[in-house]
Amino acid sequence: MSREFSPLWEVFVRARRGLSHTHVGxxxxxxxxxxxxNARDLYTRRQEGVSIWVVPAGAITASSPDxxxxxxxxxxxxxxxxxxxxxxxxxxxHL
Amino acid sequence: xxxxxxxAEDAPGGxxxxxxxxxxxxxxxxxxxxxxxxxxxPDQDLAAYFAEVIEADQKIEPRDWxxxxxxxxxxxxxxxxxxxxxxxxxxxxxxISRAPSLKRKAILLxxxxxxxxxxxxxxxxxxxLGISRDELVELLLNGRQKYSSIFNYPTLTWADVGAIxxxxxxxxxxxxxxLCRCSYGPYARAMIRVCKEESFHQRQGFEILHTLTHGxxxxxxxxxxxxxRWWYPSLAMFGPPDTDSTxxxxxMAWKIKRFSNxxxxxxxxxxxxxxxxxxxxxxxxxxxxWNESRQSYDFTQPDYDExxxxxxxxxxxxxxxxxxxxxxxxxGTWVREAAVAYAAKRAEKxxxxxx
Numbered sequence: 001m002s003r004e005f006s007p008l009w010e011v012f013v014r015a016r017r018g019l020s021h022t023h024v025g026x027x028x029x030x031x032x033x034x035x036x037x038n039a040r041d042l043y044t045r046r047q048e049g050v051s052i053w054v055v056p057a058g059a060i061t062a063s064s065p066d067x068x069x070x071x072x073x074x075x076x077x078x079x080x081x082x083x084x085x086x087x088x089x090x091x092x093x094h095l
Numbered sequence: 096x097x098x099x100x101x102x103a104e105d106a107p108g109g110x111x112x113x114x115x116x117x118x119x120x121x122x123x124x125x126x127x128x129x130x131x132x133x134x135x136x137p138d139q140d141l142a143a144y145f146a147e148v149i150e151a152d153q154k155i156e157p158r159d160w161x162x163x164x165x166x167x168x169x170x171x172x173x174x175x176x177x178x179x180x181x182x183x184x185x186x187x188x189x190x191i192s193r194a195p196s197l198k199r200k201a202i203l204l205x206x207x208x209x210x211x212x213x214x215x216x217x218x219x220x221x222x223x224l225g226i227s228r229d230e231l232v233e234l235l236l237n238g239r240q241k242y243s244s245i246f247n248y249p250t251l252t253w254a255d256v257g258a259i260x261x262x263x264x265x266x267x268x269x270x271x272x273x274l275c276r277c278s279y280g281p282y283a284r285a286m287i288r289v290c291k292e293e294s295f296h297q298r299q300g301f302e303i304l305h306t307l308t309h310g311x312x313x314x315x316x317x318x319x320x321x322x323x324r325w326w327y328p329s330l331a332m333f334g335p336p337d338t339d340s341t342x343x344x345x346x347m348a349w350k351i352k353r354f355s356n357x358x359x360x361x362x363x364x365x366x367x368x369x370x371x372x373x374x375x376x377x378x379x380x381x382x383x384x385w386n387e388s389r390q391s392y393d394f395t396q397p398d399y400d401e402x403x404x405x406x407x408x409x410x411x412x413x414x415x416x417x418x419x420x421x422x423x424x425x426x427g428t429w430v431r432e433a434a435v436a437y438a439a440k441r442a443e444k445x446x447x448x449x450x
Contacts, residue, residue, distance in 0.1 A: 006431075006434075006435075025219055025285075027215060041212075042215055042216075045209075062158065064158065
């Protein structure tokens with residue numbers, strides 16, 4: 001049997017209905033169910049949340065900091081993506 | 096909101112907990128602040144990029160480039176911090192079955208559970224630096240990494256549980272609050288979580304001592320005896336004096352540490368004197384007196400030779416603590432293996448159903 005115990009899981013907690021899940025940390029557990037139980041004890045002991053997601057850390061692909069600038073270039077030539085680009089005639093309400 | 100404030104000027108928003116909140120706000124601000132215009136990008140000059148992020152009080156994140164020595168020193172510091180939380184469960188765990196009331200027992204259980212949680216947050220933070228928790232546990236078990244010297248002292252009476260909460264957790268908070276501003280993001284975020292919970296521990300310790308010192312003569316004597324034994328080991332928790340501290344200068348330059356050992360020790364003494372007065376206890380230091388010109392207390396330094404002996408493994412409980420941790424690990428092997436086998440079996444079943 002493999003001695004490799006407990007892969008790493010990333011934990012996301014949603015604080016209240018209506019908010020989104022936020023990454024709160026990671027933990028080791030042999031399977032998803034134990035990861036969930038441990039996350040409950042570890043990250044929501046003081047009513048921090050109402051919903052937990054656990055994801056095997058290996059299932060996450062992250063962007064590289066090296067390509068930060070190129071990858072997230074705000075596309076300066078696409079200013080029409082911002083609502084402030086558009087001129088609103090005087091006197092228009094609720095727009 | 097949690098609080099560790101006992102005096103008027105430590106009202107919510109001020110004091111150490113206020114500093115934790117301020118650090119949390121600063122963390123968010125640093126994250127929102129864009130990089131300085133014209134700052135070197137990671138694709139141009141890695142070292143300059145790293146230096147600039149630190150200079151701008153922004154956070155280094157796991158996938159950023161960092162000097163090898165920065166990575167090593169953080170692994171050492173965070174791992175030893177994590178080990179301390181785990182070993183620190185032993186001296187207090189020693190009193191769970193003997194706590195004097197059900198209320199005290201429930202609180203102590205919650206506290207020891209918190210310490211386990213702190214250990215786990217910190218192991219997770221250390222793992223972002225590219226070392227596995229199993230490796231770190233191995234290093235602890237074979238004595239190649241240390242934990243805080245304080246946990247090598249025995250808990251002889253119930254009052255010791257109070258003294259640990261007030262002094263040991265108090266010293267830990269004074270040490271850890273500046274770490275909430277540490278330049279390494281995962282460590283800073285873990286410290287913010289830890290400090291908020293730690294202030295509950297410090298308060299509960301203070302309350303235990305307060306109850307004892309306002310009880311019978313025997314109870315008060317027990318509290319004084321605990322303070323007498325824990326005072327100097329707590330002062331020693333801040334590490335060797337600045338003149339002998341090997342990692343300090345580099346850690347300060349990298350903004351891992353924000354204050355020197357001696358500065359933090361002084362801050363701790365200044366805090367404790369007033370709190371001891373409220374408890375009606377005497378700090379066991381004949382040299383303790385207010386220094387008007389420094390606006391601080393002069394005090395007798397702890398015995399640093401003793402500190403070095405304890406760190407090197409020759410304190411009152413070093414062998415017992417290590418032996419207990421090793422036994423738990425060894426005797427738990429079959430349980431860990433059962434969990435792995437069960438997880439594998441269930442994964443296999445799932446695959447069959449899916450197929």
